[in-house]
Amino acid sequence: MTSSQSSTLLSLDRVSLSFKGVKAVSNISFAVARGEICALIGPNGAGKSSLLNVINGVYRAQEGSVSFDGEIRRHMRPQHAAERGIARTFQNIALFKGMTVLDNVLTGRNLKRRSTWIEQALRIGRANHEDDVQRERAEKVIEFLRIQPWRDTLVGKLPYGLQKRVELARALAAEPKLLLLDEPMAGMNASEKTEMSGFIVDINREYGTTVVLIEHDIGVVMGLSDHVVVLDYGRKIADGAPEEVRRNPEVIAAYLGTRH
Amino acid sequence: MFYTEAGQFSTRYAADRRVFRLRQDRFALALLLVFAAGVVPLIGNDYWFNAILIPFLVLSLAGLGLNLLTGYAGQLSLGSAAFMAAGAFAAYNFQLRIEGLPLLISFGLGGLVAALLSVVFGLPSLRIKGFYLIVSTLAAQFLIPWVLVKYGWFSNHNASGVISAPPLQVIGADLSTPVGRYLLTLGVVVALTWLAKNIVRSELGRNWMAVRDMDTAAAVIGISLPKAKLLAFALSGFYLGIAGSLWAFAYLGTVEPHGFDLSRSFQVLFIIIIGGLGSLLGNFLGAAFIVLFPLFLSNLVGLLPPGLIDAGQLENVQKMIFGALIIAFLIREPEGLARIWQKFRARARRWPLRY
Numbered sequence: 001m002t003s004s005q006s007s008t009l010l011s012l013d014r015v016s017l018s019f020k021g022v023k024a025v026s027n028i029s030f031a032v033a034r035g036e037i038c039a040l041i042g043p044n045g046a047g048k049s050s051l052l053n054v055i056n057g058v059y060r061a062q063e064g065s066v067s068f069d070g071e072i073r074r075h076m077r078p079q080h081a082a083e084r085g086i087a088r089t090f091q092n093i094a095l096f097k098g099m100t101v102l103d104n105v106l107t108g109r110n111l112k113r114r115s116t117w118i119e120q121a122l123r124i125g126r127a128n129h130e131d132d133v134q135r136e137r138a139e140k141v142i143e144f145l146r147i148q149p150w151r152d153t154l155v156g157k158l159p160y161g162l163q164k165r166v167e168l169a170r171a172l173a174a175e176p177k178l179l180l181l182d183e184p185m186a187g188m189n190a191s192e193k194t195e196m197s198g199f200i201v202d203i204n205r206e207y208g209t210t211v212v213l214i215e216h217d218i219g220v221v222m223g224l225s226d227h228v229v230v231l232d233y234g235r236k237i238a239d240g241a242p243e244e245v246r247r248n249p250e251v252i253a254a255y256l257g258t259r260h
Numbered sequence: 261m262f263y264t265e266a267g268q269f270s271t272r273y274a275a276d277r278r279v280f281r282l283r284q285d286r287f288a289l290a291l292l293l294v295f296a297a298g299v300v301p302l303i304g305n306d307y308w309f310n311a312i313l314i315p316f317l318v319l320s321l322a323g324l325g326l327n328l329l330t331g332y333a334g335q336l337s338l339g340s341a342a343f344m345a346a347g348a349f350a351a352y353n354f355q356l357r358i359e360g361l362p363l364l365i366s367f368g369l370g371g372l373v374a375a376l377l378s379v380v381f382g383l384p385s386l387r388i389k390g391f392y393l394i395v396s397t398l399a400a401q402f403l404i405p406w407v408l409v410k411y412g413w414f415s416n417h418n419a420s421g422v423i424s425a426p427p428l429q430v431i432g433a434d435l436s437t438p439v440g441r442y443l444l445t446l447g448v449v450v451a452l453t454w455l456a457k458n459i460v461r462s463e464l465g466r467n468w469m470a471v472r473d474m475d476t477a478a479a480v481i482g483i484s485l486p487k488a489k490l491l492a493f494a495l496s497g498f499y500l501g502i503a504g505s506l507w508a509f510a511y512l513g514t515v516e517p518h519g520f521d522l523s524r525s526f527q528v529l530f531i532i533i534i535g536g537l538g539s540l541l542g543n544f545l546g547a548a549f550i551v552l553f554p555l556f557l558s559n560l561v562g563l564l565p566p567g568l569i570d571a572g573q574l575e576n577v578q579k580m581i582f583g584a585l586i587i588a589f590l591i592r593e594p595e596g597l598a599r600i601w602q603k604f605r606a607r608a609r610r611w612p613l614r615y
Contacts, residue, residue, distance in 0.1 A: 056480060058476065058479075058480065077479075078476075078479040078480045078482075079479055079482050079483070079484055079485075081480075082480060082481055082482030083482055087480075087481065088480055090477065094474045094476065094477035094480075095473075095474065095477070096469055096470045096472075096473035096474055096477070096478075097473050097474075098469055098472070098473050098538060099466065099469050099470070099473065103466055103469070106463075106466060107466050107467070107470050107478075107481060107483070108481050110463055110466070110467060110481065110482055110483055111481075111482040113463055117459070117462060117463065117464040117491065120458070120459075120462035120463055120464065121455055121458045121459045121462060121464070122455070122458070123458060127462075128274065131273065131274075131277060132272075132273045132274065135273045135276075135277075136273070170481065171481070174481060174482070
């Protein structure tokens with residue numbers, strides 16, 4: 001392996017983020033290896049979502065830096081993060097509700113197009129061939145996540161669990177190197193959780209996509225991830241393999257509370 | 261029964277991508293176009309062309325222009341009439357100052373000038389959203405007509421700021437008769453509608469809807485928000501500019517900047533709200549409603565016994581009925597006439613079965 005192909009895909013170095021003086025994240029460093037599933041856990045308000053927002057440029061960290069795929073930077077716009085290969089889903093589903101499932105998935109592939117809008121509007125040049133290729137790729141993702149029956153349904157009309165899956169499909173359609181999943185299983189029942197975990201593991205194995213996810217269900221997290229990072233009050237309190245983390249007294253204290 | 265998709269399979273993505281996937285739809289559209297271009301010119305009279313068909317088509321095009329911006333890209337605007345004025349006056353000046361410039365080219369150039377202005381007034385959309393954005397486009401609505409009145413150069417120093425239509429000639433054919441002006445308008449509107457349909461179904465159209473529905477998510481998947489928004493303003497301005505040229509030259513013949521005032525902008529906005537935001541067909545349905553309904557009402561009032569309503573109040577009564585109907589209608593079907601048509605089609609597909 002060359003140095004740019006090192007085993008670390010993403011690393012955060014002493015990242016701090018505050019909102020008008022309120023520290024959301026303070027001095028956090030951790031690294032995510034290529035091809036692993038890394039879980040970010042912690043009580044509500046621990047700074048997990050904020051950290052994801054820093055990674056893909058929605059928020060700007062006041063201190064520290066983020067290094068992704070060999071490129072170190074302090075600030076990044078979301079669009080640049082997408083171009084570099086970071087895709088994500090949101091805690092509160094952020095689908096395009098007025099569009100069909102297929103259109104939502106195709107939107108995820110917007111960076112994969114080369115033809116200009118004029119070519120597409122006049123249907124000349126590369127547009128037609130490219131439409132076929134994009135559709136084929138989108139259909140692969142739709143098939144992978146088994147949402148074919150709803151291909152032409154407006155996503156606003158789908159039930160919650162399916163919307164979560166469509167959002168995952170849209171992120172996956174971008175063929176990302178890093179997939180950030182913000183509570184992909186929130187609000188699901190046990191069988192839906194099992195199904196969604198299955199999809200995440202399949203994505204990780206078949207496409208080799210590195211996954212960073214936020215999840216509250218400890219059982220799911222322990223079964224799914226190779227690596228767990230625990231946050232509490234914006235600080236990192238543990239980082240390691242699931243088994244190690246589970247035995248960490250600080251983690252137990254954060255989750256179950258301690259006698260004071 | 262007759263409107264069924266049974267047996268019509270799309271075996272290639274290209275076939276699935278067609279604008280009208282069903283054979284019946286394609287047939288109906290072809291029939292409509294042949295009727296509009298071939299039969300209507302033979303059977304229509306001057307009143308129909310001048311008072312109904314031409315304004316209906318031009319207003320549909322204007323609605324389409326605004327719908328690209330508001331219905332698809334989600335950016336509110338109250339400056340439609342200003343960009344229509346810009347297009348009309350620019351086309352007039354291109355015709356006036358460039359010897360032998362073909363009519364359609366000057367329409368196109370007028371559209372480009374309107375597009376440019378629209379982009380300039382759309383720049384605040386990069387920072388502000390929703391109702392606040394209306395203020396920027398409202399500025400265009402007041403500024404552009406004012407500039408056109410203030411500086412005589414734009415109307416070739418006409419004392420009252422009025423511009424008159426250049427000779428309407430396309431490739432040697434004289435189109436200044438009512439039929440000719442109807443065909444000119446029809447041709448331009450059909451071509452631009454086809455282009456708009458392609459755009460809203462392309463990547464750009466999807467990007468616009470993504471920005472409209474959830475702009476943060478759109479940015480996160482790599483859509484450039486400034487590019488999507490400004491292209492929406494540009495294309496909307498282009499369509500409105502050409503609609504303005506048609507309004508001035510094919511419909512009215514002479515026009516002054518005050519013909520493109522705020523009430524015209526509201527009229528275009530009503531067209532897309534009544535017709536349906538984010539629908540191309542909706543523009544035509546909305547424009548038909550706006551053009552035909554007042555005529556229908558005045559004919560209806562004519563049937564009432566004379567003396568029941570004072571003649572001076574007649575117009576006000578009409579406006580009140582019209583306004584009340586719009587409100588009642590929007591409560592019943594907030595998604596507009598296009599939605600009603602969609603429901604009807606869905607039902608026609610199953611007819612005579614209920615499910």
